[in-house]
Amino acid sequence: MMDFIQTLGRNTRSSFTKLGRATFFLVQTVIGIADILPRPRLLLNQLYSVGVLSFLIISISGLFVGMVLGLQGFYILSDFGAEETLGVMVAASLVRELGPVVSALLFAGRAGSALTAEIGLMKATEQLSGMEMMAVDPIKRIISPRFLAGFISMPLLAALFSAIGIIGGQIVGSGLLGVDDGAYWSQMQAKLDFQDDIINGVIKSLVFGFVTSWIALFEGYDAIPTSEGVSRATTRTVVTAAFSILGLDFVLTALMFGDD
Amino acid sequence: MGDSARCHNSLVTVRGLSFSRGDNKIFTDVSMDFESGKITAIMGPSGTGKTTLLKLIGGQLQPSQGIVTVDGSNVHRLRRNELFVLRKRMGMLFQSGALLTDMSVYDNVAFPLREHTHLPESMIRTLVLLKLQAVGLRGARNLMPNELSGGMARRVALARAIALDPMMIMYDEPFTGQDPISKGVLLHLIKSLNATLGLTTIIVSHDVHETAAIADYIYVVSGGKVIGEGSPSEIKHSASEWVQQFMDGSADGPVHFHYPAKDLQDDLMSSGKRY
Amino acid sequence: MQHSSTQDTLVGLFVAAGIAGLFFLALQVSNLNWLDESHGTIIRHGNDGC
Numbered sequence: 036m037m038d039f040i041q042t043l044g045r046n047t048r049s050s051f052t053k054l055g056r057a058t059f060f061l062v063q064t065v066i067g068i069a070d071i072l073p074r075p076r077l078l079l080n081q082l083y084s085v086g087v088l089s090f091l092i093i094s095i096s097g098l099f100v101g102m103v104l105g106l107q108g109f110y111i112l113s114d115f116g117a118e119e120t121l122g123v124m125v126a127a128s129l130v131r132e133l134g135p136v137v138s139a140l141l142f143a144g145r146a147g148s149a150l151t152a153e154i155g156l157m158k159a160t161e162q163l164s165g166m167e168m169m170a171v172d173p174i175k176r177i178i179s180p181r182f183l184a185g186f187i188s189m190p191l192l193a194a195l196f197s198a199i200g201i202i203g204g205q206i207v208g209s210g211l212l213g214v215d216d217g218a219y220w221s222q223m224q225a226k227l228d229f230q231d232d233i234i235n236g237v238i239k240s241l242v243f244g245f246v247t248s249w250i251a252l253f254e255g256y257d258a259i260p261t262s263e264g265v266s267r268a269t270t271r272t273v274v275t276a277a278f279s280i281l282g283l284d285f286v287l288t289a290l291m292f293g294d295d
Numbered sequence: 296m297g298d299s300a301r302c303h304n305s306l307v308t309v310r311g312l313s314f315s316r317g318d319n320k321i322f323t324d325v326s327m328d329f330e331s332g333k334i335t336a337i338m339g340p341s342g343t344g345k346t347t348l349l350k351l352i353g354g355q356l357q358p359s360q361g362i363v364t365v366d367g368s369n370v371h372r373l374r375r376n377e378l379f380v381l382r383k384r385m386g387m388l389f390q391s392g393a394l395l396t397d398m399s400v401y402d403n404v405a406f407p408l409r410e411h412t413h414l415p416e417s418m419i420r421t422l423v424l425l426k427l428q429a430v431g432l433r434g435a436r437n438l439m440p441n442e443l444s445g446g447m448a449r450r451v452a453l454a455r456a457i458a459l460d461p462m463m464i465m466y467d468e469p470f471t472g473q474d475p476i477s478k479g480v481l482l483h484l485i486k487s488l489n490a491t492l493g494l495t496t497i498i499v500s501h502d503v504h505e506t507a508a509i510a511d512y513i514y515v516v517s518g519g520k521v522i523g524e525g526s527p528s529e530i531k532h533s534a535s536e537w538v539q540q541f542m543d544g545s546a547d548g549p550v551h552f553h554y555p556a557k558d559l560q561d562d563l564m565s566s567g568k569r570y
Numbered sequence: 571m572q573h574s575s576t577q578d579t580l581v582g583l584f585v586a587a588g589i590a591g592l593f594f595l596a597l598q599v600s601n602l603n604w605l606d607e608s609h610g611t612i613i614r615h616g617n618d619g620c
Contacts (some may be wrong), residue, residue, distance in 0.1 A: 164355060165389050168385070
C-alpha cells in the first residue's frame, strides 16, 4: 500500500514536471515563430515534409470514409424514405466531426511520429547540441518552423479530407445508389451553416494541429537520446496525441454545439 | 606545478568546479588552465564526464559550484545572447560529428556562415571551399552526411567548426572508432590547425598515444578529480600508480580487473539460490 | 535543400488544394451567401454564355 502511494506520488510529480517543461518549451517555440517570418524558406521546407507528405494518406482516407458514410447512410436513411438527406448526413458528420478528428489522428500517425523521430534522432546524434554550440538556437531554427507548418497544414488537410469525403459520399450515393444529385447538394446546402459547421470544424482542426504538433515536437525534444528512447517517444507521441485529440474533441463539441 | 607560470596566459580557466547529476557527483573541485595557443588534453577513462566538462566550458550545462572563464568572461554569468556571441568564437567538434543530416557537406559548412553573417553567397562559397580544402574534402562537397565515413564526417565537422574562425576549438574524443589512417589524418589536422591558425585547442580523449603525441599539456581525470597533470613526458614518468596504469593500459593495478565481489571460494560454495 | 523548385511547386499545390477545399466547404456545402443570390454555378453560367 505504501509502495502504491509512493509510486502514485512519484508519477504525479514527474507528470507535472513534464507538463512544466512542455509549457516552457511551447512558450519558447511560439516566441521563436517571430524569427521565421524573415526566412520563409525554413517554413516552406517544413510545409513540404509535414503537409505535402501527409496529403496522400489524408485524401485517400477522406475518399473512403466519405464513401462508407454514403453507403451506411443510404442503408439507414432509405428505411425511412429519406435518401435525399444523405448529403446532409455525410456533410455534417464529416465537417463537424470526422474531418477534423480523423485527419488529426492520421496526421499524428503520419507527420507527428515522423517529427518526433526526426527531432529525437537530431538530439541523439548531438545535432541539437551542435547547433547550440554554433550559437544557433535549435528551438528557433528547428522547432518553431515545424510547429508553424503543423499548425498551418492541419486545417488545410482537414478541409481536404471533408471535401473529398463529401465528393466520395456523392459518388456512392448518387452515382451508385441512385440518390438524386440535386437533392444531395441542395439538402446539404440548406441544412449546413457556414458559421456553425464550417468555421467550428476549422477551429477544431486548428486546435488539433496546435496540440498534435506541440506533443510531437516536445516528445522528440524531450526524448532520452538513445535509439530506445526515440522509439518510445515516437509511440508516446501517437498515443498522447490520439487521447488529446479525442478528449479535446469532446470538450470542443460540447462548447460549440451544446447551446442549441 | 608551473601554476604561476601558466595561469597568466590562459584563455580558459576552470576554478573549483563541481558538478553533479542527481546524487551522482561527476566533478568535485576541479581546477584547470588552458593556455592560449597551446594544445591541452584532458584524459581519463570512459564515463568520467570528460564530455560533460566540455559542455560546462561551452555553457551548455550549469555547474553546482565553481567558475569557468573563457577569454575573461565568466561563462555561467553571461546572459543568453552574450553567451551566443561568445560561442561564435568557440568551435566544438562532437564525437559523432553532429552534422546536420538533411544538408549536404557544402551546406553544413556554410551553415554557421549563413546563420551569423550577411555575406553574399559568392563569398560564402569561397570561404566554404577554403575550409573544405583545409580538411582535404573540397571534392566531397556535394555528398550527404550519410555517404561519409566516420573519419570524413569528423573532418567536415572540423571544417564547420572553424568556419567562423574561432579563437579556440574543443575536440570530444576525436580518435574514437577511427581507423589508423583517419587517426593519422585527424592528428595532423589538429596539430596543423593549432599551429597555423593559433587556435587554442582542448582535446578530450582516452587514446593515450595519439593524444600524448600532440598535446603540450595533459590533465588526467578520474573519479571527478584531477589526479595528474603535466607535459606528456612528465605524465609518462608520473609517480602515481594510477596514472601509470592508465598510460600503459595494464589490466590490473589500482583500477582492479575484477568488479567488486565477495571472495570467489565463498561465492562458489554458497547455496545455488537464483538471483 | 535540393530540388527546391519541385518542392516549392508541391507546397504551392498543397496550399492551393487546401484553400480550394475550404472554399468548396464554404460555397458548395454550406452555401455561404456573402455574394447574395449569385452562387458559383450562376457565375459560371454567365461565363459560358459569353
